[in-house]
Amino acid sequence: MDAEPIPTRDAGLDRLAAFLPRAGAAYAAGRNTDPGPERKGAVSQLSPWLRHRLLTEAEVARAAFAAHGEAAAKFIEEVGWRTYWKGWLEQRPGVYDLYRAGLRRAENRLATEEGLRRAFHDACAGRTGIDCFDSWAREIVARNYLHNHARMWFASIWIFTLRLPWELGADFFLRHLLDGDIASNTLSWRWVAGLHTPGKHYLARAENIARFTGGRFDPRGLLDEAAEPLTEAVRPGPALPPQFDPPPSGEVVLLLHEEDCAVETLDLAGCTVRAVAAVAMPEARARGGVAPA
Numbered sequence: 001m002d003a004e005p006i007p008t009r010d011a012g013l014d015r016l017a018a019f020l021p022r023a024g025a026a027y028a029a030g031r032n033t034d035p036g037p038e039r040k041g042a043v044s045q046l047s048p049w050l051r052h053r054l055l056t057e058a059e060v061a062r063a064a065f066a067a068h069g070e071a072a073a074k075f076i077e078e079v080g081w082r083t084y085w086k087g088w089l090e091q092r093p094g095v096y097d098l099y100r101a102g103l104r105r106a107e108n109r110l111a112t113e114e115g116l117r118r119a120f121h122d123a124c125a126g127r128t129g130i131d132c133f134d135s136w137a138r139e140i141v142a143r144n145y146l147h148n149h150a151r152m153w154f155a156s157i158w159i160f161t162l163r164l165p166w167e168l169g170a171d172f173f174l175r176h177l178l179d180g181d182i183a184s185n186t187l188s189w190r191w192v193a194g195l196h197t198p199g200k201h202y203l204a205r206a207e208n209i210a211r212f213t214g215g216r217f218d219p220r221g222l223l224d225e226a227a228e229p230l231t232e233a234v235r236p237g238p239a240l241p242p243q244f245d246p247p248p249s250g251e252v253v254l255l256l257h258e259e260d261c262a263v264e265t266l267d268l269a270g271c272t273v274r275a276v277a278a279v280a281m282p283e284a285r286a287r288g289g290v291a292p293a
């Protein structure tokens with residue numbers, strides 16, 4: 001990340017204002033290139049604020065459109081991926097249960113299979129011998145952020161070259177990413193694996209990595225570029241749409257949590273807020289809790 005993100009709405013608004021001049025054609029042209037953690041890329045790095053709803057997708061998209069009109073389409077489309085993933089998982093909570101069950105199975109294997117345990121620890125510590133992968137593993141741990149294209153390459157190498165259970169990689173991301181989100185993360189890993197769109201997986205290619213890292217890496221000959229997509233026996237179908245209580249009235253206590261810090265968007269007309277409480281349960285997000293930033 002550019003600088004350690006300050007977890008306030010004001011800091012998010014400052015980051016948005018600084019990024020807005022680049023939210024049009026410059027974003028569309030440069031968003032796939034990862035110039036490395038030391039150099040400024042074309043992406044916004046707004047994800048920690050969006051993830052906790054200190055900024056909302058709607059206001060960020062509106063600001064980009066106001067600044068660039070149609071030229072902001074690519075940026076707005078990307079912001080929309082978050083909205084899509086959240087809604088998709090909300091309607092299919094069983095897919096998250098499936099991930100958690102897979103994670104428990106993978107943890108059991110770690111306890112009993114020494115080779116797998118060693119390979120897993122080497123991957124997390126950046127000791128696989130695949131230069132780009134090792135560098136990204138260290139970057140996530142040190143900076144709690146990774147460029148989108150690097151996340152795709154990383155997840156693909158984890159699954160198809162290192163042959164590690166994808167659930168352990170998703171958990172590694174949730175443990176370290178400041179924007180770690182159960183919908184965007186679980187479903188992006190499933191998408192790379194070929195489980196979200198059955199039969200269609202994302203294979204990292206050495207040529208693509210060399211091109212979009214500006215030649216910083218060239219893992220030619222090190223990647224499995226012919227692996228088959230993962231498959232699964234069952235996929236839970238959509239659940240009934242969630243039912244929402246009507247907005248409260250009278251005296252209320254506000255309970256804030258890390259999924260939604262956008263108090264401004266709550267319908268509090270007719271309410272008198274008597275107290276505000278906050279709860280944070282980062283340990284529920286990842287195996288063993290989240291790592292200190």
Ligand SMILES: Cc1cc2nc3c(=O)[nH]c(=O)nc-3n(C[C@H](O)[C@H](O)[C@H](O)COP(=O)(O)OP(=O)(O)OC[C@H]3O[C@@H](n4cnc5c(N)ncnc54)[C@H](O)[C@@H]3O)c2cc1C
Pocket residue numbers: 031043044045046047048050051078079080081082083085146147148149151152155173177179180181182184185186188189192
């Ligand atoms: C394996 C994998 C795991 C991921 N895990 C997460 C996660 O835990 N949390 C998370 O917020 N994003 C996740 N992403 C999506 C994406 O990589 C990040 O949102 C993005 O890199 C954040 O950087 P940015 O703010 O500079 O993005 P920008 O390119 O500037 O995009 C602006 C905003 O749009 C949203 N966005 C952009 N691309 C995506 C996308 N593909 N999916 C969902 N939202 C997107 C984010 O809120 C982002 O902040 C994951 C992607 C992959 C491939």
